[in-house]
Amino acid sequence: MLEQINMLREKGQNELNALNSTDQLPEWYYRYLGRKGDLTSLLKQLGTLSSEERPAMGKVINEVKQELQESFELRQKTLRETNLSQQLEIDDLDVTLPGRPCTTGHLHLTTQTLRRIYKIFQEMGFQVYEAPEVESDEFNFQLLNIPEYHPARDMWDTFWVNDEVVLRTHTSPGQIWAMREYYPEPIRVILPGKCYRFEQITPRSEHQFFQVEGLAIGKNIRLTDLIGVMSEFAHKMYGVERKVRFRGSYFPFTEPSIEIDMSCSCGEEDGTESSGCRLCKYTGWLEVAGAGMVHPAVLRNGGYDPEEWSGFAFGMGVERPALLKHNIDDIRYFYGNDLRFLQQF
Numbered sequence: 001m002l003e004q005i006n007m008l009r010e011k012g013q014n015e016l017n018a019l020n021s022t023d024q025l026p027e028w029y030y031r032y033l034g035r036k037g038d039l040t041s042l043l044k045q046l047g048t049l050s051s052e053e054r055p056a057m058g059k060v061i062n063e064v065k066q067e068l069q070e071s072f073e074l075r076q077k078t079l080r081e082t083n084l085s086q087q088l089e090i091d092d093l094d095v096t097l098p099g100r101p102c103t104t105g106h107l108h109l110t111t112q113t114l115r116r117i118y119k120i121f122q123e124m125g126f127q128v129y130e131a132p133e134v135e136s137d138e139f140n141f142q143l144l145n146i147p148e149y150h151p152a153r154d155m156w157d158t159f160w161v162n163d164e165v166v167l168r169t170h171t172s173p174g175q176i177w178a179m180r181e182y183y184p185e186p187i188r189v190i191l192p193g194k195c196y197r198f199e200q201i202t203p204r205s206e207h208q209f210f211q212v213e214g215l216a217i218g219k220n221i222r223l224t225d226l227i228g229v230m231s232e233f234a235h236k237m238y239g240v241e242r243k244v245r246f247r248g249s250y251f252p253f254t255e256p257s258i259e260i261d262m263s264c265s266c267g268e269e270d271g272t273e274s275s276g277c278r279l280c281k282y283t284g285w286l287e288v289a290g291a292g293m294v295h296p297a298v299l300r301n302g303g304y305d306p307e308e309w310s311g312f313a314f315g316m317g318v319e320r321p322a323l324l325k326h327n328i329d330d331i332r333y334f335y336g337n338d339l340r341f342l343q344q345f
Contacts, residue, residue, distance in 0.1 A: 131174030171213035179302025254292025
């Protein structure tokens with residue numbers, strides 16, 4: 001067996017030295033050092049030797065294996081360096097050329113839209129107030145005049161953490177946080193943040209989205225004040241040519257309640273009346289906000305006496321205003337991480 005081992009060592013070294021490409025190295029490695037290679041086969045034959053011969057032959061085989069392994073690594077390094085030198089000689093290389101610049105990033109379209117909304121409402125005297133994204137059932141529903149088993153809870157497909165904790169379904173719980181912090185002072189705040197609902201993902205809805213809540217509390221605040229604020233926002237955000245309409249609606253935490261629609265951008269290119277698109281469901285209008293006068297029960301839960309104080313609240317998406325402003329027809333682009341879309345803004 002010793003003669004067989006020496007022949008294998010010599011043959012392996014000769015073949016390795018004859019290789020002139022790194023592409024040939026894997027085949028050589030598997031033939032000699034692989035799990036089914038020649039050296040492994042010799043190790044399996046040790047069982048046929050006597051107990052006196054077995055240790056010595058095993059030691060010799062392991063030494064040969066180590067020797068071939070080291071030769072393989074050295075040959076691999078040599079071939080790689082040779083290939084690199086040849087490549088550099090063939091290709092022109094100008095070391096004086098400037099390096100490739102790193103691509104600079106920019107703000108996501110959602111962040112840009114949020115900052116635009118902040119600026120518009122700041123000009124109208126609103127400040128930004130942040131509230132938790134993980135809420136209790138009490139703040140998310142009960143204090144907003146939505147007690148347990150109230151049918152209005154079906155309006156929100158809620159992610160429940162447990163029986164008492166939810167991922168907030170809207171930014172309206174922030175109204176209670178703000179009122180309890182600022183009482184007994186007047187309030188004029190917007191509350192931006194993420195909301196979560198277990199909804200089917202479509203061109204106009206996602207299970208995670210941004211909202212901006214607005215809240216104004218003071219003396220003698222009326223519905224006409226709300227309509228004026230939202231009309232001013234629409235004109236500053238989209239231009240005075242954008243049409244706005246207000247519809248009566250229902251929300252448990254406002255009374256009376258309205259919904260605010262904006263004319264869709266699908267009819268803007270030719271200046272004609274919009275015939276609709278899949279984003280506006282072929283109606284020519286897109287709902288952008290729900291609003292209303294703060295319900296007396298909600299005012300009372302926030303610490304304000306509804307006989308003395310009044311106020312309005314509104315909640316709007318962030319992605320939908322961006323859809324309207326930039327003529328985008330699918331909200332899913334915002335979270336698809338497709339640079340072809342994101343780099344346009």
